[in-house]
Amino acid sequence: MDPSTSHREDANETTPISPPPSAYAPPASTDPSSPEWRYVTGRRSGYRTRAHANPLAPGHFAVPLSPDSIDHAAWYAGNADVRIRLADIGCGYGGLLFYLSSHRDRAYGMLGVEIRAAVARYCQLTLQRQRAADATAYPNIAFVYANAQRHLPNLLRGRSLDAMLFAYPDPHFKARTHRRRILSRALLQQYVYFLRPGGRLYASTDVEALFRWMLERLDDCPLLRCVHMSAVRTGQSRFNLAEAEELHVVPSQPEEVEAFLQSDVLARAVRDYSDEGQRVARQHGDKFLLVYEKRGVEEERAAGEGDGASGA
Amino acid sequence: MESREGVALVASEPRTGALAVCGPLQGSLWVLWPERERSDQPNWGCCCELVWDARVAGPRVAAELDASRRADRSGRPIKQQRTVGHTACASSNCVTASDASGVRCMRLCVVVDTEPAAAVATPSSMVRALRLAAAGEDKTVRVFQRPYPDSSASWHCLLEYICPKRLCAIDLAHNGRYVLVADKTGNVYAFDLDESLAAADTASPLTCQPEYARREGYREPVMGHFSLITDLQVSDDGRYVATADVDGHMRISRLPQVYDIVRIIPSCGGDARTVAADDYITRLCWLPASSVLMGLGTGVWMSSECAFEAPVHCGVLNGVVSESAPSSPRLVCVAVDRYARLMLCVSRDGQYALKRMPEAHDGPNTDADLLAVDAARLSVAEPTDICRWWPAGDERAFAPPWLVIAWAPRGEADETETKSLLRDGVLSWLQVVPWKMADGKSTNERLLSASPDDLQRALNQALIAGIRRHARPEDTPPQPAPRRLYRARDHAPAAWLAYWHRANDHDR
Numbered sequence: 001m002d003p004s005t006s007h008r009e010d011a012n013e014t015t016p017i018s019p020p021p022s023a024y025a026p027p028a029s030t031d032p033s034s035p036e037w038r039y040v041t042g043r044r045s046g047y048r049t050r051a052h053a054n055p056l057a058p059g060h061f062a063v064p065l066s067p068d069s070i071d072h073a074a075w076y077a078g079n080a081d082v083r084i085r086l087a088d089i090g091c092g093y094g095g096l097l098f099y100l101s102s103h104r105d106r107a108y109g110m111l112g113v114e115i116r117a118a119v120a121r122y123c124q125l126t127l128q129r130q131r132a133a134d135a136t137a138y139p140n141i142a143f144v145y146a147n148a149q150r151h152l153p154n155l156l157r158g159r160s161l162d163a164m165l166f167a168y169p170d171p172h173f174k175a176r177t178h179r180r181r182i183l184s185r186a187l188l189q190q191y192v193y194f195l196r197p198g199g200r201l202y203a204s205t206d207v208e209a210l211f212r213w214m215l216e217r218l219d220d221c222p223l224l225r226c227v228h229m230s231a232v233r234t235g236q237s238r239f240n241l242a243e244a245e246e247l248h249v250v251p252s253q254p255e256e257v258e259a260f261l262q263s264d265v266l267a268r269a270v271r272d273y274s275d276e277g278q279r280v281a282r283q284h285g286d287k288f289l290l291v292y293e294k295r296g297v298e299e300e301r302a303a304g305e306g307d308g309a310s311g312a
Numbered sequence: 313m314e315s316r317e318g319v320a321l322v323a324s325e326p327r328t329g330a331l332a333v334c335g336p337l338q339g340s341l342w343v344l345w346p347e348r349e350r351s352d353q354p355n356w357g358c359c360c361e362l363v364w365d366a367r368v369a370g371p372r373v374a375a376e377l378d379a380s381r382r383a384d385r386s387g388r389p390i391k392q393q394r395t396v397g398h399t400a401c402a403s404s405n406c407v408t409a410s411d412a413s414g415v416r417c418m419r420l421c422v423v424v425d426t427e428p429a430a431a432v433a434t435p436s437s438m439v440r441a442l443r444l445a446a447a448g449e450d451k452t453v454r455v456f457q458r459p460y461p462d463s464s465a466s467w468h469c470l471l472e473y474i475c476p477k478r479l480c481a482i483d484l485a486h487n488g489r490y491v492l493v494a495d496k497t498g499n500v501y502a503f504d505l506d507e508s509l510a511a512a513d514t515a516s517p518l519t520c521q522p523e524y525a526r527r528e529g530y531r532e533p534v535m536g537h538f539s540l541i542t543d544l545q546v547s548d549d550g551r552y553v554a555t556a557d558v559d560g561h562m563r564i565s566r567l568p569q570v571y572d573i574v575r576i577i578p579s580c581g582g583d584a585r586t587v588a589a590d591d592y593i594t595r596l597c598w599l600p601a602s603s604v605l606m607g608l609g610t611g612v613w614m615s616s617e618c619a620f621e622a623p624v625h626c627g628v629l630n631g632v633v634s635e636s637a638p639s640s641p642r643l644v645c646v647a648v649d650r651y652a653r654l655m656l657c658v659s660r661d662g663q664y665a666l667k668r669m670p671e672a673h674d675g676p677n678t679d680a681d682l683l684a685v686d687a688a689r690l691s692v693a694e695p696t697d698i699c700r701w702w703p704a705g706d707e708r709a710f711a712p713p714w715l716v717i718a719w720a721p722r723g724e725a726d727e728t729e730t731k732s733l734l735r736d737g738v739l740s741w742l743q744v745v746p747w748k749m750a751d752g753k754s755t756n757e758r759l760l761s762a763s764p765d766d767l768q769r770a771l772n773q774a775l776i777a778g779i780r781r782h783a784r785p786e787d788t789p790p791q792p793a794p795r796r797l798y799r800a801r802d803h804a805p806a807a808w809l810a811y812w813h814r815a816n817d818h819d820r
Contacts, residue, residue, distance in 0.1 A: 056497075058539070065589065066582025149538045153561050153578035185522070186499070186536030189565075193573040216524040221571060222517070 052170060053115045055149045055180050063144070063151045070155070072109070075142040077131050082109035082140055086266075087156060087194070088165045089113050089148045090182060094123035096167055096274040097141045103265055104140060111155065112143040120145035149187060156194045163266055164191055166203040168276035171210045171239075183214045185221075192223045195294040200227065202270040203290045206280045208240040211288035218292050228267065228291040230257040236284040260291075267291055318720025319696065319741040319775075323420040325442065326702040328460060331716065331771070332363070332420045332444055335741070336779045339366040339415055341446055341456070343467075344774055346703045358770045360778030363444055363456050363467045366415075416448035417481050422460065423488040443470075443488040443505075447479040453493050455505060470505055481544035485553065485567055490518055492534075494541035498557060499533035500570070518568040535570040537561060543596040547603070554605050556593040562607060562616070580607070581614045696720045701744070703767060714767065715745040741775065744768040 053059075064070050073080040086104075088097050091112030100110060114120040123143035130137045144155065169182040183203065191201060201224065205211050211231070218224055233240070261268040271277055271289045280287060319335035331344045341363040423441040444456045444467075455471040477495040484491055491503045502518040518534055525532035537557040544555045546567060552574065556562045562577040580587045593607035593614070605616045697718040719741050744767040 056538075064582075065579040065584055065587060067578075068582060069584060150559055153576040154582075158573070158576060184536075185532060185534075186538075189535060189571045189573055190576070192571070193576060213524075216522070220522040220524070222569075223571060 050116070055115060055147055055182075058150075059115075059147055061146050061151060063146050063154045065154065067153075067155060067157045075144075076109060077135070077139055079106055079139040081107050083107060084109040084111050084156060084160065085162045086110040086165070087113060087152075087161055087163075088167070090115070090166065090169050091123065091143060092119060092167075093275050094126065094141075094143055095278075096165065096269060097143070098126075098138065099273045100266070100269055101138045101141045103269075106139050108140055110141045112141065113146050113148045113152070113155070114143060115145075115147050117145055148182065152190060152194065158193050159196045161194045161196060162199050164195060164199075164201050165266065165270050166201070166214075167270045167274035168205055168280070169203070169210070171205070171207040173207075173209070178213075181210070181213065183217050185217055188217055188221050188224075192221060192294055197294055197296045199294050200266070201290075201292045201294070202266055203292075204271045204274075204277065205288050206237065206239065206276075206285040208237075208286065208288070211290070214290055218290060223295055224292040225295055226291075227293045228257075228260050228264075228289065230260075230289045232257075232287045234284045234286060237286040238283075240286050264291070319718035320720060321415065321418055321697045322699045322701075322716050322718045322742070323418055323444075324699045324701040324716065325420045325422055326700075327422055327439055328442060329701075329703050330420060330442060331699075331701055331703075331742075332418060333718070333742070333775065334415045334418055334446070335718070335720065336775065337365065337367060337782060339448075340364060340782075341366075341415065341418065341444065342775065342778060343420075343442075343444065343458075344771055346770075358774035360774040361458075361467065362778060362782050363458075364446070364454065364469075365782070415446045416479065418444060418446035418448075419483050420444050421484040421488045423457075441488075443484060445482050445484050445491050447475075447482045447493050449478070451475050451478055451495075453479065453482070453491065453501075453503065455491055455503075471503055473503065475501060480541050481555075483544050483546045483553070485546040486550050490568070492544055492546070492553065494537075494544045494555060496540045498537035498539050498541055500535045500537075500541070500544065500555065501531055502534045502570075516568050517571060535565060537563065542592065542594045545596045545598055545605075547598045547605075554596050554598070556596055556607060556609075558592045560587075560590075560592040562593055562596070562605075562614075564605065564616075575616070577614075577616060580609060580612050581616075587612055714764065716771075717743045717745065719743065740768055740772040742768065742771045744771065 067084075070084075072082050076082045085108050086100070088110065091097060091114050094112055094114075097110050097112045104110070112123060114123065120143055124145075127138060127141065127143065146152075146155065166182060170180075172178060172181050195201065201218070203214050203218075205214065215229070219226070261271070267289060271287055272281065277287070319333050320339070321332075321334040323332045324330065325332075329346050333342045333344060334340070336342065343361050343363055345359050345361070347357040347359060421443050422439045423443060425438045425440050439460045442458050442460050445453070446456075447453045451474055453471060453473045453475060454469060456467045457470050458467045459465045471491070475493065475495055477497050477499070479493050479495050481494040482491065489504065489506050491505065492500055493503075494500045504516075504519045521532055535555075537555060538559070540558045542556050542558060544553065546553050551567055552564055553567050553570065554562065554564050560579040562580070564574040566572040566574060579589070580591050580593055591609055591612050593609040593612075595608045597606050598604070599606065603617065607614050607616075699716050701714045701716045703714065744764045
C-alpha cells in the first residue's frame, strides 16, 4: 500500500469521533425525519484503495467457520435477535445499506460483503462512529471483509435470503478477466441457493456489455424468473456507444419502470441510491436494472420435472 | 514428474467383478478380470487387458499441449501459473510417465440395458458394456468402452477431449451416459457419451450449451466451485452429485439439474471443536443404497445424512480423526486420504471406524486391526489407493466385498529393486484384504472360502504377465528428462519474497 495513504489513514483514525461532514446534507425545506434523507457520508480520501481486487486469489480473509458461528450480537451492536435476510455483494463504501437500514425493522439483518480491505474497514469504522454517537443507530446492518465468490457459504444459510443486491459491480471489461465477474453461471447457482423461494436478486450496472452479460446468465438459470428489466439511457455515457443502438434491449415504458420502482424500495435503492448510482447520475451515465425472482417450491419442482422428463 | 513403477489407482465394478488399474508401463490403464469358470476352485485365475497405452498416446498429446498452452497468440511464452500446494493432495502418489501424461483419476462403470433409474439393482446378465473414464496429468478426458460378455472384444476410445485446466476428479453418471470432470479452478464439465440420445434431448441441462456459449470448440462448465475440487462423486441412484474443494466447502447438487444446489456445507461442517480454518475434504463417498455422504480430509472426517425429500433437515456429523473412534466391523464403504494416509471405514448401521495406515517407523502395528497390512513391504512401498472389490460378480452386490490396496514404491532409489522383483514375478502391487464381519458369518460362503492370498497372487500374476506381454524394452527410447518449469517461489531471493508478501498483504 502507498505509504502516504496509510499515513493519512492513521491520522483519520485518531481524529475524535464526530458526525462526519456531509456532502449530501438535506436541504432545509425537506422534512428531516423522512428516511430518504438519512445519508451517511464521510471523508473517504484516506481510504482510497486499488479499484480492483482479484477475487480468484486465495487472499487473507478471516471469515467464520459457518453461519452458525456468527456472533450476531457482536456484529449488530447487541441486536441478537437479528436474522440476516439481505446481502449486499460488493457493498463498497456502504451507502446503500446505510440508506436501507431505516427502511427495515430491527430484526431484518443486512450484511455487506466487500473484498477490498481498506474499503471494508471504512464501512466498519463509519458504522462504529455512528453507533458511538448514538447506540441505537443502524441496529440491523453489518459489514464484513470477505471474498463473496468464495466465502458466502461461511456467512449465509441456504434458502434464507429475501434479497441479494449487486449494485454496479466491477465490469471487468477485458475478455481475459471475464471469469472474475461477480455473475457467472456457477456463481449464480450459488446465489440462487441462498435465496428463499420468492426471494429477489437485484443487479444494476452502467455498462451495457455487462448488462447483457448478466441478462444472458440470469435468463439461462431455470430457477429464476424475470420480474423487471429496465434501461435508462442519457446518450452521454462513456461506456456505451450510441451507434450500437440497434442491439439495445428496451424492455419497458418509463411509466411502467416508475411504477415498479415505486412499488419496490430495494430496486430504487440499488439503481439510484447506492454510492455508485449517485456517481453515475452525476456523470450522466446510463443505468440498467435487472430484478429476478427465485421460483417457488412448487414451481421449481415443476420446472425440474419438466427438465427431467425431457431428459429421460 | 518422476517416472515410477507401481499401481497408482484402482477402481472396481460390483456386477462384473472387473478391477481397473492404473500404473504399470508409465501410467497405462489395465483391467483385470476374474475367470469365471475357475472361480469356484481354490486356485483363482485372472486375465489382464491393456485398455490404454500411455507410451503411445502420451507424447502426442503432450506436444499438442505444449504448442497450444505454453505460448499466447503473439508467440510469447506464457508464465507458469502459481499453484497452491493443494494440487499434491488432489493427485495420487502418481505413477506417471516422464512426460507427465499419467492418469490422475478414473472411474469404472457398466452400461445396463434398462432405465437408468432401475440400473442400481439390475443383475449382471443385463450388462451390455463396460466403461472406463480417466482424466489426468495431460488435461485430457478419455472414456473407453468394451462390450461386456464378449471375450474377444477389445477396448475402444469413445471420447478424447483436452480441457483448459488440469483435471482433478471424474465420475460417470446415469448408467454411464454422462461424464463429469472437475478441474483445478473448480469448473465441472459434462460430456454426453450417447450421441443418439443427445441428439433427441436438447433440454437436459448437462448437454445443452447456453445461448451465449455456443461457439466452436468452447464448452461452458455446467457447475463449479471457486477453488480446486478434490473429489466428485455421483450417488448410487444417480440423482445427486457431491463435490468438495480445498476451501473446505462440500456441495450436494441434483443430477442432471446441477443448477439446483441441495446443500452447501462450509468448512467441513463448521464445528469449531473439530475443524480448523484450513481443513478440507479430500475424499468423498456415498454409502451404498443410502443417502449418507462421507468425507475424509486433512485430519477431519464428516458425514452428512441427507433426507432428500426434506433437504432442509440435513444433519452434519463431524469428528476428529482419532484412535478412540468406535470400531465397527460391518463395513460397507471405505475411503483413503492420501495426504494424511488415513482410512475411514463406515458400517451400515451408522457407526464409524477410523484407522491410520501404519508407518514404517511404527514397528509392530497395533491399531491396524481392520487390515492385515504386510509390514515388511512398508519400507519399500506406500499405499496409493484403495477400493472395494467384488470378484465373484452379480448376485452379491451388497455382500461384504474385499479390499484391494494399491502400492507404489517410495522413491527413485527403489526402482532397480522393483524391477528385479518384477522380473522374478514376486512383487505384489495389489494386496487383497478380507472384510471382517461382526458375526463371522457370510451369505457368500464360496467367496469367503477363497483365501485372500490366492486372490492376491492371481491378480498380481495376471498383471505381471500383461506387463511382460506389452513391454517393449528394445522399442522404447529413453525418455528425455522433463523440462523444469520456472517457479518464482523456488528461485526468488528472500528479500524479494518478503516484498511480495508485504505488497500482497492488504490487511496490513
